[in-house]
Amino acid sequence: MGRNIGLTGDEKGRIQSLRESGNSVRATTTKVGHSKKMVSRYLSAPNDYCQTYANVNASKLTEAVKTKIFNIAKLPNIHTARQVQAALRIRGAKPIQSLTTIRKAMSVTHAYRKIPACPPLTLNRKLKRLAWARHHQLEQTNWAAIVFTDEKKFNLDGPDGFHKTWVERTADVPNVWSRHSGGGGCMDNMLDRCRQIVGPNMGFQQNNAPVHKSCLVKNFMNNENVELLDWPAYSPDFNIIENLWGILARKVYEGARQYQTVLELKNAILLAWETLDQPVMANLYASLPKRIFDCACLQGAYVQGNRDQF
Structure with a gap:
């Protein structure tokens, strides 16, 4: 028997319809015929469901991906590895699932430090x-x-x-x-x-x-x-x-x-x-x-x- 690759397009639409009509997650899983875990994973992030991730460690990342991570980390509104992960997806790069991989890659040029509370001095x-x-x-x-x-x-x-x-x-x-x-x-x-x-x-x-x-x-x-x-x-x-x-x-x-x-x-x-x-x-x-x-x-x-x- 082949591996179950996830929900089909029709099943996704049916899940959405059942939830919008007031059915609980448990009732929805029973009617669709899939596990509660699979249905809950889809409902938590419909757009990211079954998206392929680059599941590699930091040492095997390509130089192009590392450069993208370093450039994103320099942005003033980026403070965490999770924000870097989201920015990679927005920029069209193959998403990296492991936050640890991103942190290890960032640690080459960046350090995770406490921000001192210093009111500005004129x-x-x-x-x-x-x-x-x-x-x-x-x-x-x-x-x-x-x-x-x-x-x-x-x-x-x-x-x-x-x-x-x-x-x-x-x-x-x-x-x-x-x-x-x-x-x-x-x-x-x-x-x-x-x-x-x-x-x-x-x-x-x-x-x-x-x-x-x-x-x-x-x-x-x-x-x-x-x-x-x-x-x-x-x-x-x-x-x-x-x-x-x-x-x-x-x-x-x-x-x-x-x-x-x-x-x-x-x-x-x-x-x-x-x-x-x-x-x-x-x-x-x-x-x-x-x-x-x-x-x-x-x-x-x-x-x-x-x-x-x-």
């Missing part, structure tokens, strides 16, 4: 960052007396901000827009707790989100005798709590862990916070003078080094 913003850095170099600010703040969102199904893309190995990783100002928080007894830890002469850092610049917040801080640290816009690389959030997120989502309830997630966050080592925080504070020095040397540009630091 010349004016660089000059303001440079002036801020030089000011604190001269003042020799006591950073240990500064309380750093920022918002952080935790999700039940995993963290944000770990997106990757394919980039040429010889090219820099593209910068992408990142939210530099966010939602508000609750002060409650936080200031009293900070004074107990840091001391009565503490400084308070917060970014330039509109909620932080409001008259209500400024008046509250004045009434509490809190000295606000002047902070340059678009400067996540100076805020050491960004690093701390990254460390905390890796602990909370270790092993690709996900959570079922908000309470479960909250308990995991608190447990991870309790396990943070004091030397880690001390090292982050100790890194501030070098970050400021590097920013001054770079004329206000983002601090280089570990590009995943914020």
Whole structure:
């Protein structure tokens, strides 16, 4: 008996008619006389059904196909191997079924890297960052007396901000827009707790989100005798709590862990916070003078080094 090559044209039309008339997939398979798997495969992608794929490994791809893959990967709107696979089909090339084959071919000239969250810097913003850095170099600010703040969102199904893309190995990783100002928080007894830890002469850092610049917040801080640290816009690389959030997120989502309830997630966050080592925080504070020095040397540009630091 010969091999069943798939559905005929008449069978495809009958399946479409049965589904449009309200029949379930199971009822359709019974009436057509084919397996549920075959019918479901056709219904999921009618145009691609029984299409011939180039099922070869990356080492056996022709140079012409490799060149097409490399050229497609360079396009600004292409970020994944699946998008390359779809683009190959659109360009009339023989489709490649295995995403692994495409990834291996792309890895010759491209690397799959994380996109660092770097808000764009204009010349004016660089000059303001440079002036801020030089000011604190001269003042020799006591950073240990500064309380750093920022918002952080935790999700039940995993963290944000770990997106990757394919980039040429010889090219820099593209910068992408990142939210530099966010939602508000609750002060409650936080200031009293900070004074107990840091001391009565503490400084308070917060970014330039509109909620932080409001008259209500400024008046509250004045009434509490809190000295606000002047902070340059678009400067996540100076805020050491960004690093701390990254460390905390890796602990909370270790092993690709996900959570079922908000309470479960909250308990995991608190447990991870309790396990943070004091030397880690001390090292982050100790890194501030070098970050400021590097920013001054770079004329206000983002601090280089570990590009995943914020």
